[in-house]
Amino acid sequence: MQGELASHSYPIAPSTVWEILQAAGIAPAPQRSGPTWRQFLTAQAHGIIAADFLHIDTISLKRLYALVFIEHGTRRLHLAGVTAHPASQWTVRQARNLAMTLGCRMDSLRFFIRDRDGQYTRSFDAVFEADDVEILLSPSRAPRANAICERVVGTLRRELLDGILVCNEAHADAALTEYIRHYNGHRPHQSRQQLAPDSDQAPTLATVTDLHTHRI
Incomplete structure (x- = not known):
């Protein structure tokens, strides 16, 4: 008899499950009382x-790979490097270089968001954890979880890479470096x-010079 009952499944409506949980005093998802992911990103942006x-x-x-970092609070963009072979050792080295570039600014960082790519190893995470930065892994196939970084990747494509022919690693590195200088220094x-990102006050109106009379 028990075997016969186990071999049959009975569909239960979600409302029935909800009523059973309510009667037992069990909340379906206690985590829902906390902030949403968007609210968390906004509150912790800096x-x-x-x-x-x-x-x-x-x-x-030939396919190349560029590793970029972006600070949420200031939107400051960093190019870690360009390579044809983004091995784990290369990625760790770029993380260490970034930490040295940021210097004391690393002390203000609390969270590091990345996806689950195999290039991000335990040694890579350790570079950030050494400065008490917590690693947050975005879910698989959920680009919105790392939306700001995904958006800047799209910006790099639309405003730079889609408009040039890249010859090699050195060319890609030089083009990205020049664009990022513009991005951080001038792009609103x-x-x-x-x-x-690197500005604390709005730009003033430029002075226009009359090239024919040399008057201002």
């Missing part, structure tokens, strides 16, 4: 840094009231 890879195809059909950001 302590968050995120990373992502983007691929670049050269004119010889809506989330920062149209300020560039």
